[in-house]
Amino acid sequence: MTTGTPATPAAAPPPDDDRIHLVVLYGGRSAEHDVSCTSAAHVLRAADPARYRITPIAISRDGRWALDAASQALLESGAELPARLEPSGPTLPTGAFVTDPGDAVPSGAGAGGTTVVVPLLHGPLGEDGTVQGMLELADLPYVGSGVLSSALAMDKAMAKQVLGAAGFPQCRHRAVRASDLTPGLPGALAAELGLPLFVKPANMGSSIGVTKAKTPEEVRDAIDLALTYDEWVVVEEAVVGREIEVAVLGNLEPRASVPGEIVPGAEFYDYADKYVDDGSQALVPAPLAEGEVAEVQRLAVDVFRALRCEGMARVDFFLESPGRGFLCNEVNTIPGFTPISMYPKLWLASGMSYEGLVDELVRLAIERHARRRRTTTR
């Protein structure tokens, strides 16, 4: 929670401080708020203080912005951060980057420094292009994908439509909106796609609102639940297969990490299995044949390009074998960075350090911003 007191501008950085100023946005208004607080702690721990001056900005569940002065002080003193950041601190004007970047970020860059924003916000109002749009207006470089790609990847219904049109293999599915819901719809979906069915909100993550429904009645309840998160819902056949994830990093020439595998501890990889029970297992690298590794890496990079991702994304697949092989499930443009998260783990297993990963993401943000300044009409 924010304290309600306005932020007093911190002392200006010395003019000879040419470190990059990283503004890390975390928390946020989505149901994935807690995941973001843990992701932020681990990214900040990995950012080299000799290279970066860091301003953590906490966004509360109700959308209020605060300067996380406590974490900033810990970082400046070289003390260790807690494993999960607590979003609190003096209030900042929401999104004030757009109107007045200097005031919004009290301890701004030194004379020589560049500001790069790291939106470590998962889910709606963070990963879905909204914050990215604000950062475009503010003309600031930021880590990760731009507006279009963020919005597309966040919306499972639209991502499937674009990936389907581009010919990528996916499971059979239907997108449903609240106004489509008739008494006969659950039965019709069950007849068309078979039971059980997976029902999920189009715009969410961390398995929030996802149900495996085994009867038409359960399908109806699952759609009702998913509709509490989003107006659009995706209903999918249940794939019997392995869950394979690939981390992709880069702008114009993205590269793929070694693939990893999730072995869910529960009936599927649900929220508790991801973050609470520790019941799931991550196999890094995934035990796959050489040809399968090459195929899923190529698919991951092609999917990344097809959705016009930049910077980073984790591309998730099912492997149905025997059967249809790799089926693309979803693309996460701001993947988790918690200690159990696949994205950093996959890069560590591919020979990068956590610090090196942060450096590369920042470099890519600066490259993209400079390139778009040159190549797009403003």
Ligand SMILES: Nc1ncnc2c1ncn2[C@@H]1O[C@H](COP(=O)(O)OP(=O)(O)O)[C@@H](O)[C@H]1O
């Ligand atoms: N069509 C499906 N077939 C089988 N399992 C699925 C299907 N869709 C989702 N799941 C299970 O539910 C989990 C969460 O679904 P996912 O689409 O990845 O949503 P989220 O964005 O919340 O991670 C997956 O990791 C998987 O375990």
Ligand SMILES: [Mg+2]
């Ligand atoms: Mg998922």
